[in-house]
Amino acid sequence: MLQLKTENAGVSPDEALQLLEAYTTHIKEVRATASYSDLESSINLPDDDALLGEVQKIAADKVGSKLKYNIVVGIGGSNLGTKAVYDALLGYRDLMEPERFPKLLFAETTDPEWLSALKRLLAPVTDPEEVLVTLISKSGGTTETMANFEILTEGLAAAFDIYDRVVAITDEGSKLWEAAGVHDMARLAIPSPVGGRYSVLSAVGLFPLLSVGIDIQRLRQGASRLLDQCFTARNIAASSAAILATQLERGAVINDNFFFHPELESAGKWYRQLMGESVGKEKSLDGEIVHTGITPTVSLGSTDLHSVGQLYLGGPKDKLTTFVSAGKPEGVAVPAQRLLPELTPMINGKTAADVMAAILEGVKIAYQKAGLPYMEVSLDAIDEESLGAFLQFKMLEMMYLGKLLNVNSFDQPSVEDYKIETKRLLES
Amino acid sequence: MLQLKTENAGVSPDEALQLLEAYTTHIKEVRATASYSDLESSINLPDDDALLGEVQKIAADKVGSKLKYNIVVGIGGSNLGTKAVYDALLGYRDLMEPERFPKLLFAETTDPEWLSALKRLLAPVTDPEEVLVTLISKSGGTTETMANFEILTEGLAAAFDIYDRVVAITDEGSKLWEAAGVHDMARLAIPSPVGGRYSVLSAVGLFPLLSVGIDIQRLRQGASRLLDQCFTARNIAASSAAILATQLERGAVINDNFFFHPELESAGKWYRQLMGESVGKEKSLDGEIVHTGITPTVSLGSTDLHSVGQLYLGGPKDKLTTFVSAGKPEGVAVPAQRLLPELTPMINGKTAADVMAAILEGVKIAYQKAGLPYMEVSLDAIDEESLGAFLQFKMLEMMYLGKLLNVNSFDQPSVEDYKIETKRLLES
Numbered sequence: 001m002l003q004l005k006t007e008n009a010g011v012s013p014d015e016a017l018q019l020l021e022a023y024t025t026h027i028k029e030v031r032a033t034a035s036y037s038d039l040e041s042s043i044n045l046p047d048d049d050a051l052l053g054e055v056q057k058i059a060a061d062k063v064g065s066k067l068k069y070n071i072v073v074g075i076g077g078s079n080l081g082t083k084a085v086y087d088a089l090l091g092y093r094d095l096m097e098p099e100r101f102p103k104l105l106f107a108e109t110t111d112p113e114w115l116s117a118l119k120r121l122l123a124p125v126t127d128p129e130e131v132l133v134t135l136i137s138k139s140g141g142t143t144e145t146m147a148n149f150e151i152l153t154e155g156l157a158a159a160f161d162i163y164d165r166v167v168a169i170t171d172e173g174s175k176l177w178e179a180a181g182v183h184d185m186a187r188l189a190i191p192s193p194v195g196g197r198y199s200v201l202s203a204v205g206l207f208p209l210l211s212v213g214i215d216i217q218r219l220r221q222g223a224s225r226l227l228d229q230c231f232t233a234r235n236i237a238a239s240s241a242a243i244l245a246t247q248l249e250r251g252a253v254i255n256d257n258f259f260f261h262p263e264l265e266s267a268g269k270w271y272r273q274l275m276g277e278s279v280g281k282e283k284s285l286d287g288e289i290v291h292t293g294i295t296p297t298v299s300l301g302s303t304d305l306h307s308v309g310q311l312y313l314g315g316p317k318d319k320l321t322t323f324v325s326a327g328k329p330e331g332v333a334v335p336a337q338r339l340l341p342e343l344t345p346m347i348n349g350k351t352a353a354d355v356m357a358a359i360l361e362g363v364k365i366a367y368q369k370a371g372l373p374y375m376e377v378s379l380d381a382i383d384e385e386s387l388g389a390f391l392q393f394k395m396l397e398m399m400y401l402g403k404l405l406n407v408n409s410f411d412q413p414s415v416e417d418y419k420i421e422t423k424r425l426l427e428s
Numbered sequence: 429m430l431q432l433k434t435e436n437a438g439v440s441p442d443e444a445l446q447l448l449e450a451y452t453t454h455i456k457e458v459r460a461t462a463s464y465s466d467l468e469s470s471i472n473l474p475d476d477d478a479l480l481g482e483v484q485k486i487a488a489d490k491v492g493s494k495l496k497y498n499i500v501v502g503i504g505g506s507n508l509g510t511k512a513v514y515d516a517l518l519g520y521r522d523l524m525e526p527e528r529f530p531k532l533l534f535a536e537t538t539d540p541e542w543l544s545a546l547k548r549l550l551a552p553v554t555d556p557e558e559v560l561v562t563l564i565s566k567s568g569g570t571t572e573t574m575a576n577f578e579i580l581t582e583g584l585a586a587a588f589d590i591y592d593r594v595v596a597i598t599d600e601g602s603k604l605w606e607a608a609g610v611h612d613m614a615r616l617a618i619p620s621p622v623g624g625r626y627s628v629l630s631a632v633g634l635f636p637l638l639s640v641g642i643d644i645q646r647l648r649q650g651a652s653r654l655l656d657q658c659f660t661a662r663n664i665a666a667s668s669a670a671i672l673a674t675q676l677e678r679g680a681v682i683n684d685n686f687f688f689h690p691e692l693e694s695a696g697k698w699y700r701q702l703m704g705e706s707v708g709k710e711k712s713l714d715g716e717i718v719h720t721g722i723t724p725t726v727s728l729g730s731t732d733l734h735s736v737g738q739l740y741l742g743g744p745k746d747k748l749t750t751f752v753s754a755g756k757p758e759g760v761a762v763p764a765q766r767l768l769p770e771l772t773p774m775i776n777g778k779t780a781a782d783v784m785a786a787i788l789e790g791v792k793i794a795y796q797k798a799g800l801p802y803m804e805v806s807l808d809a810i811d812e813e814s815l816g817a818f819l820q821f822k823m824l825e826m827m828y829l830g831k832l833l834n835v836n837s838f839d840q841p842s843v844e845d846y847k848i849e850t851k852r853l854l855e856s
Binding site for chain 1: 436503504505506508520521522523524525526531533536537538539540541542543544545546547548549556568569570571572574577579581582584590591604605606607610611618621624681682689690691697700701703704705707708709710711717719720721723724725728729730731732733734735736737738739740741742743744745747756757758760761762763765766767768770771772774775778780781782783784786787789790791793794797798810840841842843845846847848849850851852853854855
């Protein structure tokens with residue numbers, strides 16, 4: 001699980017918290033329904049055992065010991081959550097473990113070179129059991145996703161019955177849902193009110209994660225327990241939202257999410273969408289033009305201290321930082337017999353975790369001295385339970401933040417602006 | 429090479445350009461010296477043939493046909509430029525080409541899990557020719573770099589003479605330079621006035637890139653030609669800087685660098701450091717407390733349209749966008765025989781490049797309609813020459829931007845704030 005510390009956030013969340021009491025009551029009522037009839041219904045995913053059963057059933061049918069690659073074809077909310085969990089637990093070491101299977105590969109945008117490389121990798125495959133394609137599109141008609149799917153399956157379709165090796169995940173009743181039925185493809189439904197950025201604990205995330213052996217039950221448990229904690233003890237999601245909103249009023253237009261483990265970079269990218277789409281809005285709930293929002297950024301410690309650290313410590317005071325770190329086992333250490341003992345004697349006898357802990361601590365002290373506000377999120381470990389709690393914490397935080405900023409946390413009307421133009425160009 | 433279009437930048441750079449004339453004269457004089465005696469001397473790297481010769485000599489000595497992994501141990505300016513070029517040309521497909529060697533692996537921060545995975549990968553290596561370690565630290569005493577070096581070479585040192593498989597790149601006369609001499613390690617010098625974020629065309633970038641077969645002569649040529657163009661024809665570096673400075677005055681506190689090829693993500697991260705460290709400053713050149721700077725962000729098209737596109741199109745108008753795209757060969761296409769022909773018929777017969785081009789064009793139209801300012805950088809191709817030109821364009825731009833913001837583009841005084849605290853903690 002995880003903890004939130006707010007004593008260096010520069011503001012007390014108390015006043016804003018009172019504004020959220022009525023909304024908390026509403027969200028609790030949504031949870032009590034255990035169904036999918038409200039905007040906030042994604043909070044019911046972690047306790048939905050029927051969903052878990054459906055995912056397990058398809059996995060039992062499609063995932064065998066020969067599986068090498070499950071290619072997740074999806075973009076935005078259709079893959080960012082999956083990638084967050086996969087990269088945190090396995091993906092960060094894929095380059096260094098070429099012989100470990102199965103792996104997830106993520107086909108996001110329609111890049112010619114990337115697709116060509118993937119096609120070359122898949123070209124020798126003749127055993128259908130080695131490959132699975134998870135095709136994810138909530139609407140069922142995402143341009144890049146459909147183009148990627150057709151391009152990368154071309155060679156596979158010649159080698160075996162590819163329809164049998166595709167799992168489609170989409171809204172029940174979408175064109176993709178119907179097409180999957182026509183072609184006898186496996187399919188899993190996304191509950192209609194659950195938008196992409198809130199869908200990681202639906203089949204969207206659960207199926208591909210289960211296919212590579214990640215413990216999705218512990219992921220769900222972490223999320224469920226986080227909700228229990230917020231609704232019965234300290235509501236860290238509401239506190240965090242209140243601090244973000246208050247600091248925005250004071251000029252913190254950027255929320256820098258500073259992860260002190262490179263494995264968590266994709267969790268940062270998932271949060272970027274969650275915050276960017278949820279509260280970056282032209283109009284308020286009252287229909288007024290407000291152009292509000294907070295720009296989320298992702299930094300990695302200690303790497304980015306050697307990159308944007310100067311900007312953060314010396315530059316404009318327009319940021320609220322959220323430091324994210326996790327407990328780690330002792331692990332590797334600087335050996336007693338060093339190759340270059342004459343250099344940096346202060347690392348003698350230190351573990352890698354010691355070095356990172358000292359850097360994080362040094363940075364916090366420097367932020368305090370510079371008067372830079374920050375929150376601290378500490379995960380017990382980088383494991384399924386804490387990751388599930390983290391994802392749920394942030395999704396709940398975003399519902400509260402939308403409420404405080406008086407915007408709809410669940411829609412994304414402005415993205416239509418470019419989609420219409422793109423469609424026109426592709427059809428012309 | 430590359431082009432810059434500025435007609436949708438919302439401002440004309442003309443007025444600010446006049447302010448930069450004297451500085452251009454100075455930079456040209458620095459170039460005429462062909463030496464390393466000025467803050468701007470990094471512009472002399474691409475024409476330094478002696479440097480090229482030294483890099484080639486070490487490569488001839490250390491890089492053979494058996495090389496599988498060159499592990500670049502460095503952080504910040506010591507590896508971001510190398511990673512920018514490597515990932516653009518080769519690295520983006522490393523996961524899909526497990527059998528292609530040699531590869532670069534980047535040891536940045538001191539992460540226990542990442543280091544453990546790397547040690548497991550290297551454990552079976554007994555042939556010294558298969559591994560090279562490029563140890564890069566300008567100061568010669570970077571904490572993370574030295575810890576990583578000691579931790580990851582521990583196993584290798586038991587298997588063979590590891591000193592012979594290390595190439596140290598550092599300032600001449602640093603403690604690392606001296607230690608390399610004592611232990612008879614290969615070493616390459618970074619010219620003293622060339623800071624990390626301006627060092628990609630020094631041995632810092634050239635050696636590791638050459639070791640994996642990248643054409644560093646064309647990389648240098650691209651940079652050199654870009655300088656020629658800026659100093660004799662249209663000065664796109666000065667124009668871009670002028671637009672950034674003017675838009676900052678108008679409230680564009682964020683510069684979003686929106687790359688329409690995922691291969692260029694690391695180029696974006698390199699630019700994040702370049703801009704963040706160069707102009708994110710507490711004090712002006714006159715010593716006044718100013719807390720100035722622009723926060724650079726990196727977005728990837730089309731992926732991030734499904735993530736932060738809503739924020740960009742609907743949210744606060746606090747950004748100037750730089751779209752970066754490149755010419756691409758026709759490449760893969762949606763096959764005539766589609767698996768799911770009933771979905772998104774508008775992609776029928778389209779290449780992947782067509783789809784991406786339509787999305788980029790659609791986004792530009794949407795930005796225009798929303799009144800969002802942007803510049804466009806177009807690379808002729810993602811190849812060594814255009815990448816060299818891009819890197820040089822941006823490094824020159826940053827010198828001009830510092831001049832316009834009245835800050836020192838070449839120092840990073842605030843990073844000492846956390847380093848002092850970290851050192852104290854490690855020594856206590």
